Amino acid sequence: MGDAVFAKAAWRIIPFMMLLYVANFLDRVNVGFAALTMNRDLGIDATAFGIVGGTFFLGYFLFEVPSNVVLEKVGARRWIFRIMLTWGLVSMATAFAQGVQSLSAMRFLLGVAEAGFFPGIVFYLSLWFPAELRARMVGFFLCSISLANIVGAPLSGWVLGFDGLGGLHGWQWLFLIEGAPSVLLAFAVLFYLPDGPETASWLSEGDRAAIEAGVAAEPSHIHHSFWTMIGDARVWALALPDFGIVLSTYGLGLWLPQIVKGLSFSNFDTGVAVGLVYVASSVVSVLWCLSSDRSGERVRHVAVAAVIGACGLFAAAFLQGTIWCVAALGVAMAGTLAAISVFWALPSSFLRGTAAAGGIALINSLANLGGFAGPYLMGGLKTWSGGYSLGFVALGLGLVMTAATILLLGRSLGFARRAQRFDKFAPPV
Numbered sequence: 001m002g003d004a005v006f007a008k009a010a011w012r013i014i015p016f017m018m019l020l021y022v023a024n025f026l027d028r029v030n031v032g033f034a035a036l037t038m039n040r041d042l043g044i045d046a047t048a049f050g051i052v053g054g055t056f057f058l059g060y061f062l063f064e065v066p067s068n069v070v071l072e073k074v075g076a077r078r079w080i081f082r083i084m085l086t087w088g089l090v091s092m093a094t095a096f097a098q099g100v101q102s103l104s105a106m107r108f109l110l111g112v113a114e115a116g117f118f119p120g121i122v123f124y125l126s127l128w129f130p131a132e133l134r135a136r137m138v139g140f141f142l143c144s145i146s147l148a149n150i151v152g153a154p155l156s157g158w159v160l161g162f163d164g165l166g167g168l169h170g171w172q173w174l175f176l177i178e179g180a181p182s183v184l185l186a187f188a189v190l191f192y193l194p195d196g197p198e199t200a201s202w203l204s205e206g207d208r209a210a211i212e213a214g215v216a217a218e219p220s221h222i223h224h225s226f227w228t229m230i231g232d233a234r235v236w237a238l239a240l241p242d243f244g245i246v247l248s249t250y251g252l253g254l255w256l257p258q259i260v261k262g263l264s265f266s267n268f269d270t271g272v273a274v275g276l277v278y279v280a281s282s283v284v285s286v287l288w289c290l291s292s293d294r295s296g297e298r299v300r301h302v303a304v305a306a307v308i309g310a311c312g313l314f315a316a317a318f319l320q321g322t323i324w325c326v327a328a329l330g331v332a333m334a335g336t337l338a339a340i341s342v343f344w345a346l347p348s349s350f351l352r353g354t355a356a357a358g359g360i361a362l363i364n365s366l367a368n369l370g371g372f373a374g375p376y377l378m379g380g381l382k383t384w385s386g387g388y389s390l391g392f393v394a395l396g397l398g399l400v401m402t403a404a405t406i407l408l409l410g411r412s413l414g415f416a417r418r419a420q421r422f423d424k425f426a427p428p429v
Helices: 003-030 031-042 046-074 076-096 100-114 116-126 131-162 172-193 205-216 226-228 233-253 256-261 267-295 298-318 323-343 355-366 368-385 387-413
Strands: none
Touching: 003 076, 003 100, 003 116, 003 131, 003 172, 003 205, 031 046, 031 100, 031 131, 031 172, 031 256, 031 267, 046 076, 046 100, 046 116, 046 233, 046 355, 046 368, 076 100, 076 116, 076 131, 076 172, 116 131, 116 355, 131 172, 131 267, 131 323, 233 298, 233 323, 233 355, 233 368, 256 267, 256 323, 267 298, 267 323, 298 323, 298 387, 323 387, 355 368, 368 387
């Protein structure tokens, strides 16, 4: 019964969560594709674009923890509706930015609007699935990053060709068209998403009891209070390895379209090439999460994936200007996404309730300062050196730091190395 009910819950909520995050991530990173023509129209150089790309994370950092605590108090359905509606409207309004200052302001507001969404989803999944299943569930959910780029990259390249239609630039149409689904999906949340197993009409009383028993059977000491969570060194320490992952995710992700376009690709072909990078990344990420769940091991899976990502970035630094550089960046992105997918099984293994809502948000908000640092480093180093190689090396060193710190934390802070096996569960594919 236990295996079947978790499979039932996964099939019901994971695909919908993925759809929401596709819209979310697309609105977060489509500025990278807009930059292919927007930077020229608005007079934005490499350094300024790095600042614009990272400003999102300043608003995100400031409002992440309070937003996630509110989600836990008022329920996932209403708060995720609010988040999606406001971020969709802000994303669409970005089409009317007039220069660096107004564009930066809109990116900051987008971060404020979106704050709490990702950690809120991680917290939400912890209400449904026990620790031994959580990495694969987070991993499936984070495939949305790849799906957003698989679908969004070619779409963005195509929409840029709308230049002049209705008196608007192609990049303006990009923000308008790609922001609209988030607004529509916000209303779908109200009708489809339960606040948790206890309000899911499609579960029987037996199903609810099985989920409650599975989630309650945790392998280690669990925090439920916000204030006891604040005093746990693991919460603060986990922000450091996550910082290195986020540094690479957005330092590479926001610049990848411009890197590929620099190889003389058309806008559409650039989108296809970027999409293929994420196809490979999604496959690797899912397989890596399944490996982690089956073995019950988390720390080494994060470390090895980070090292693979770093090797891809270091190789890209030597291969800059060739098609092989794109292949190396595919390896880098695969390692980065595999690392972050397994990483989020760690905090949810010792946090519950308000502690989980606040703790996951705290880790994510601190680490997402890497989302500001990554694009800024890439832009500043490109301006200074004339190429991307130094930026690749900087991002790679961030992943090396991730591998070193997660291994150190695993040894010194007592993360469980193995979890209870749950081999019969068949996850959604």
